[in-house]
Amino acid sequence: MTLGRVSPHAQLGPEEFRLLRDLVYEHAGLHFDEDATYLFERRLVERMEALGLDDFYGYYKYLRFHPQGGAELEEAIDRLTTKETYLFRQEYQLRAFRDQILPELAETNRARQRLAVWSAGCATGEEAYTIAILLLESRLFASWDIKVVGSDICKASVASARRGVYRETAFRTTSDDFRNRYFMQNGAGWEVVPDAKKICHFGQLNLMDGGRALMAGQVDVIFCRNVLIYFDVKSRRRVIDGFYERLVPGGYLLLGHSESLLNLTTAFELCHLREDLVYRKPRVGPAFLEGSR
Amino acid sequence: MSLDAEDPEERRQAAAALRDVDPEQAAPGVMQALGDGDWRVRKEAVLVAAALSPAPAVLRALVFALGPSENVGLRNAAVEALASFGPDAVDAVAATLASLDADGRKLAAEALSRTAQATAVPVLRTLLRDPDVNVAVAAVEALSELGAARAEEVELILRASLDAQSGFVRLAALDGLGKLGVVLPWERLDRLRSDPLVAPAILAAMGRSGDERAAPHLVEALARGNGGTLLEALRAVVALARTGTAQLRAVQGAAAVLGPDQRRRLLALVDEPADGDAPLVALLALGALGLPEAPARVILALDEEALEGAAEEALEWLGSRAVTGVLEHARRSEPPKRAAAIEIAVRLSEDENAPLVRSAALSALEDTAPEVVRAAFGALAVVGDGADLSAVAAALLRFPTGSIRRAGESALAVLAARFAEPARDLAQRAQPGSPETAIAAVVIRVLGPPVRGSLAEDVAFLAAALRSATPNVRRASLEALGAIGGALALEPISLALYDEELDVRLTAVRALGRLRSAEGEVLGLPQLIVLVESSADPEVVLRALLSLGETADNRALPILRPLVRSGDPKASVVAIEALGAFPESRRFDALIDGLSHPAVEVVKAALRALGECSDARVLLHFGVALDHEAWDVRRLAADLLGRCGGAVAAPLRARLGVEEDPLVREAIARALERVAGVRRSLSPTRGSYFPR
Numbered sequence: 005m006t007l008g009r010v011s012p013h014a015q016l017g018p019e020e021f022r023l024l025r026d027l028v029y030e031h032a033g034l035h036f037d038e039d040a041t042y043l044f045e046r047r048l049v050e051r052m053e054a055l056g057l058d059d060f061y062g063y064y065k066y067l068r069f070h071p072q073g074g075a076e077l078e079e080a081i082d083r084l085t086t087k088e089t090y091l092f093r094q095e096y097q098l099r100a101f102r103d104q105i106l107p108e109l110a111e112t113n114r115a116r117q118r119l120a121v122w123s124a125g126c127a128t129g130e131e132a133y134t135i136a137i138l139l140l141e142s143r144l145f146a147s148w149d150i151k152v153v154g155s156d157i158c159k160a161s162v163a164s165a166r167r168g169v170y171r172e173t174a175f176r177t178t179s180d181d182f183r184n185r186y187f188m189q190n191g192a193g194w195e196v197v198p199d200a201k202k203i204c205h206f207g208q209l210n211l212m213d214g215g216r217a218l219m220a221g222q223v224d225v226i227f228c229r230n231v232l233i234y235f236d237v238k239s240r241r242r243v244i245d246g247f248y249e250r251l252v253p254g255g256y257l258l259l260g261h262s263e264s265l266l267n268l269t270t271a272f273e274l275c276h277l278r279e280d281l282v283y284r285k286p287r288v289g290p291a292f293l294e295g296s297r
Numbered sequence: 298m299s300l301d302a303e304d305p306e307e308r309r310q311a312a313a314a315l316r317d318v319d320p321e322q323a324a325p326g327v328m329q330a331l332g333d334g335d336w337r338v339r340k341e342a343v344l345v346a347a348a349l350s351p352a353p354a355v356l357r358a359l360v361f362a363l364g365p366s367e368n369v370g371l372r373n374a375a376v377e378a379l380a381s382f383g384p385d386a387v388d389a390v391a392a393t394l395a396s397l398d399a400d401g402r403k404l405a406a407e408a409l410s411r412t413a414q415a416t417a418v419p420v421l422r423t424l425l426r427d428p429d430v431n432v433a434v435a436a437v438e439a440l441s442e443l444g445a446a447r448a449e450e451v452e453l454i455l456r457a458s459l460d461a462q463s464g465f466v467r468l469a470a471l472d473g474l475g476k477l478g479v480v481l482p483w484e485r486l487d488r489l490r491s492d493p494l495v496a497p498a499i500l501a502a503m504g505r506s507g508d509e510r511a512a513p514h515l516v517e518a519l520a521r522g523n524g525g526t527l528l529e530a531l532r533a534v535v536a537l538a539r540t541g542t543a544q545l546r547a548v549q550g551a552a553a554v555l556g557p558d559q560r561r562r563l564l565a566l567v568d569e570p571a572d573g574d575a576p577l578v579a580l581l582a583l584g585a586l587g588l589p590e591a592p593a594r595v596i597l598a599l600d601e602e603a604l605e606g607a608a609e610e611a612l613e614w615l616g617s618r619a620v621t622g623v624l625e626h627a628r629r630s631e632p633p634k635r636a637a638a639i640e641i642a643v644r645l646s647e648d649e650n651a652p653l654v655r656s657a658a659l660s661a662l663e664d665t666a667p668e669v670v671r672a673a674f675g676a677l678a679v680v681g682d683g684a685d686l687s688a689v690a691a692a693l694l695r696f697p698t699g700s701i702r703r704a705g706e707s708a709l710a711v712l713a714a715r716f717a718e719p720a721r722d723l724a725q726r727a728q729p730g731s732p733e734t735a736i737a738a739v740v741i742r743v744l745g746p747p748v749r750g751s752l753a754e755d756v757a758f759l760a761a762a763l764r765s766a767t768p769n770v771r772r773a774s775l776e777a778l779g780a781i782g783g784a785l786a787l788e789p790i791s792l793a794l795y796d797e798e799l800d801v802r803l804t805a806v807r808a809l810g811r812l813r814s815a816e817g818e819v820l821g822l823p824q825l826i827v828l829v830e831s832s833a834d835p836e837v838v839l840r841a842l843l844s845l846g847e848t849a850d851n852r853a854l855p856i857l858r859p860l861v862r863s864g865d866p867k868a869s870v871v872a873i874e875a876l877g878a879f880p881e882s883r884r885f886d887a888l889i890d891g892l893s894h895p896a897v898e899v900v901k902a903a904l905r906a907l908g909e910c911s912d913a914r915v916l917l918h919f920g921v922a923l924d925h926e927a928w929d930v931r932r933l934a935a936d937l938l939g940r941c942g943g944a945v946a947a948p949l950r951a952r953l954g955v956e957e958d959p960l961v962r963e964a965i966a967r968a969l970e971r972v973a974g975v976r977r978s979l980s981p982t983r984g985s986y987f988p989r
Binding site for chain 1: 788831833
């Protein structure tokens with residue numbers, strides 16, 4: 005009887021975990037504490053076996069020194085960061101976005117008729133398409149130049165987001181009406197309609213690459229939900245610093261429900277909406293920040 | 298261990314141990330070992346003698362060994378060992394010449410040539426007047442071996458020796474000039490033709506001459522020659538054909554005098570069992586002579602491993618008359634040969650048989666073997682017409698990635714440029730989001746807007762294609778955006794810098810570098826600078842450096858120049874390459890900075906780039922690089938100086954005097970030869986037809 009594919013040698017010991025974890029941190033700034041040992045073992049054992057390696061120390065050495073180590077590290081990070089998500093997640097926040105933030109932006113951006121939203125850590129694109137649907141539904145931006153930029157560190161997730169095809173489980177909180185109007189059923193699942201697809205752009209981006217990342221350009225809103233949990237404090241500060249640079253004055257930063265900027269920065273102001281607390285870049289930046297940038 | 302031991306291995310070890318003995322005391326032992334009956338002991342002794350250089354006691358003993366002796370092994374080993382003593386050996390051998398017998402003087406000539414010292418030339422010159430003709434011949438041969446060290450002087454001496462009384466000396470001189478690659482004028486060759494002693498050598502010289510007047514004489518020689526003379530005549534015909542189209546025509550014109558029997562005899566030579574390269578030379582000669590029977594036999598040789606390369610060259614000479622046969626060969630061959638045959642047929646085709654090649658290529662588009670499809674793309678790019686655009690497009694869409702896809706896109710681009718209207722129709726039929734978008738993108742890139750509407754509409758179409766799930770569609774669209782986009786394309790290209798596919802990202806970087814406003818302003822420069830300064834993706838950074846260079850914009854110089862001086866070696870080499878697009882006045886000083894880089898590869902890249910500059914100061918820097926600690930830098934510097942010509946012989950000779958690395962010495966010798974203006978024919982030595 006086969007009890008499992010993991011050989012007795014394939015268990016991830018504390019030292020091996022630390023080596024792998026530090027390597028991932030060094031490369032991508034993603035921080036994992038000891039609780040993630042099981043996650044590492046479960047998600048990386050397949051790669052270790054596929055490469056014909058006997059143990060995780062061998063896998064670590066492969067990542068570090070093998071000519072293909074860089075590509076394999078990307079693969080490892082992909083596996084470690086892939087998360088399950090779905091459309092219209094955290095509905096209360098989306099309502100706040102739809103009902104209060106979008107109308108305000110429609111007003112403030114009226115002259116330039118441009119709107120840009122960045123879904124940072126977009127995984128397989130559910131959040132970006134949700135935002136796109138909300139923008140289209142609002143009917144506030146007809147004939148505007150609107151853009152939703154989705155970025156993720158995981159290459160496979162970005163490719164999947166670009167395809168925009170989802171299974172039933174992605175629609176657990178989506179109304180049938182929305183699904184029927186914004187998705188077309190095909191052999192592989194439900195595909196986003198061209199009208200929503202055409203305002204979405206996807207790319208692979210390590211948020212640790214810094215605030216100078218060009219991809220998103222200057223944006224009005226940043227969604228970064230359940231991503232900061234992967235970073236340690238130092239890296240979070242760096243990522244938030246980058247968001248600050250990318251946001252236009254008055255732009256919004258929307259974090260996950262368990263995330264906050266407490267102890268990270270005072271550059272943003274807290275904004276109390278009816279259904280949520282969100283962060284906003286002051287219209288005139290704090291003098292000390294402006295000077296230091 | 299003893300030099301007198303019975304076991305040769307023990308004697309060899311005893312000889313090897315002499316390295317650690319004081320040279321004065323080691324000399325007798327070295328000489329004993331050099332005269333040993335076992336070649337391994339002698340070889341070891343030669344190495345030991347070289348290691349003891351320049352010990353005077355050893356040198357004296359070696360020169361003494363040239364004297365009369367029954368021990369041939371010792372004399373030959375002494376000649377070999379003397380080479381390591383350089384200029385000292387020349388002086389010592391010169392001083393002892395008078396006391397040597399004829400055999401000793403002959404060996405002395407050989408020893409002098411092996412020293413590769415320019416000072417050996419006057420000594421050898423005196424041996425030319427030696428009463429023993431064998432010594433004089435040895436001196437001529439030694440001079441030709443020494444040629445590189447004093448090319449000009451040696452050439453003059455050898456030319457003068459063509460008038461020597463002794464036929465053997467004349468023959469040796471002609472051979473020597475051949476080895477040096479000297480091309481004699483036709484008038485001189487014509488005078489020598491009547492000299493029966495030099496007949497085979499004169500054939501070779503005529504082949505190298507590149508003079509069309511040689512053609513009838515060579516054809517006549519192969520018509521009546523046999524054995525070695527026939528083979529020499531065939532080699533000469535091939536050599537003459539290789540010197541140019543006019544010469545090839547002259548050979549083929551002269552071949553008209555060959556009768557059926559003579560032609561059959563030449564044809565048979567290809568299949569005659571023979572040692573060496575006779576079948577290969579005969580096959581090449583069939584092509585050079587353009588005989589009517591040649592195409593069939595040459596095409597058969599495409600399947601013979603030993604003759605395949607020669608067959609391709611012979612087919613080039615046969616030209617379009619071989620096309621039908623080559624296409625027939627393609628039909629019955631396995632995929633790799635089929636692909637190669639299609640490629641050959643295209644090269645050979647002319648207007649009258651282009652339709653035949655086109656038809657074969659269109660059929661080959663359906664082939665199941667990718668390499669055949671690639672060959673078909675290449676063929677249609679040359680012989681296709683507007684009606685073939687759809688077939689090319691359909692075929693390339695079968696290959697989502699890789700080199701076949703790229704070959705298809707290249708063919709499509711070439712055809713679109715030549716047949717604009719059908720290409721535009723094809724592009725207009727592409728549905729947005731469909732795979733055909735990539736086809737439209739290629740056409741838009743080549744023809745420029747408007748293709749599907751206005752410039753803005755073309756840009757919008759391409760920008761929408763960047764959302765495609767197919768990387769090749771995104772890549773093709775980016776290439777088109779970079780070519781035609783203007784300011785409207787900046788944002789879509791910038792977004793694609795973060796594409797999940799590296800290939801697409803790199804294309805986006807390239808597109809940024811090419812993007813220009815209507816006024817010619819480089820639009821993507823700020824983005825490229827940010828990428829170089831902050832991207833964590835090393836390949837993107839390197840590509841961005843190249844793209845910065847391609848802009849030739851002054852604002853890129855402050856980014857590139859520091860990298861040349863002290864960057865990561867890979868980035869430094871790329872930065873040097875990037876500087877290539879700037880005018881010489883702006884890149885020269887930056888390239889000089891590269892010569893101080895700690896990494897040898899960077900120094901070499903900088904030297905090569907400086908080799909493209911016309912500023913006279915490069916000579917000074919190349920001269921300095923001759924003393925670089927890395928041997929490959931010194932070798933490159935020598936090569937570059939050789940190419941420069943002018944007053945560079947002095948530093949080269951100075952370096953040759955102290956250089957120990959054999960490859961650098963060879964490069965310096967080659968450079969000196971070039972500087973002296975020695976002209977080389979395509980085939981400087983016998984039997985060196987391949988590799989070319």
